[in-house]
Amino acid sequence: MRIEIQGLHKSYQNGDQITEVLHNVNLRVGDGEFVAIIGPSGSGKSTLMNIIGCLDRPTRGVYYLEGQDTGKLGDRRLASIRNRHIGFVFQSFNLLPQYTALENVELAGLYGNESPKRVREVAKKALISLGLEDRMKYRPNQLSGGQKQRVAIARAIVNSPSIILADEPTGSLDSRTGRKVLDIFKKLNKEGRIVIVVTHDPGIAREASRIVDIKDGIVREVPNEVS
Ligand SMILES: Nc1ncnc2c1ncn2[C@@H]1O[C@H](COP(=O)(O)OP(=O)(O)OP(=O)(O)O)[C@@H](O)[C@H]1O
Ligand SMILES: [Mg+2]
Secondary structure (H helix, E strand, O other): OOOEEEEEEEEEOOOOOOEEEEEEEEEEEEEEOEEEEEEEOOOHHHHHHHHOOOOOOOOOOEEEOOOOHHHOHHHHHHHHHHHEEEEEOOOOOOOOOOOOOOHHHHHHHHHOOOOHHHHHHHHHHHHHEEEEEEEEOOOOHHHHHHHHHHHHHHHOOOOOOOOOEEOOOOOOOHHHHHHHHOOOOHHHHOOOEEEEEOOOOOOHHHHHHEEEEEOOOOEEOOOOOOO
């Protein structure tokens, strides 16, 4: 997959006040890249992730996904691309409260072409890999924050997406589980998938192949001193 963003602006309107959150963003990400997005709270990291994940559209500028101008696609086409190619770990988990952990992961898997039986197998495997084998039948309100986050990660990877977008995926995890999650992302990345992670954790940023910093609406690449 190829992500190509050119001259992107994003503004929000509140009453008669317009605030520009992202100013003239240019960004290209290709297969096998692991990008960390850093920047202060409110700087537009989630806003950019939502646009990359086709959940939101830019106010101005173009976003090509695999060479396709997403601005020219209707909402349904965009949703179908999202379901097939993009795995999203949201900052606020976004799990469905009425379903169990396993069902939350399975529901995401059912967008693909696999049989329900196969989806169940893959969903279980994903949950087990995140240490949730004894929580599959729990509903979100019966899970801790870190457990919910791991369910959200299992859901994001169940379709083997070509792009994984994770907004603060280790924010509420202990360091051991956080490391596990990072290892899962690294493994998916080694298989050629694009991984983009918003993070405040210098340990994660260090592992990334590129670091992108957002400040005052400006997105700029900063050198990763370690790699
Ligand atoms: N739907 C919206 N309507 C109006 N303003 C919004 C909307 N969504 C985000 N904003 C504003 O855009 C700015 C960037 O928000 P965003 O969520 O992208 O920040 P962030 O970098 O992810 O911050 P954090 O690290 O706290 O998650 C904020 O000032 C926020 O108030
Ligand atoms: Mg955010």
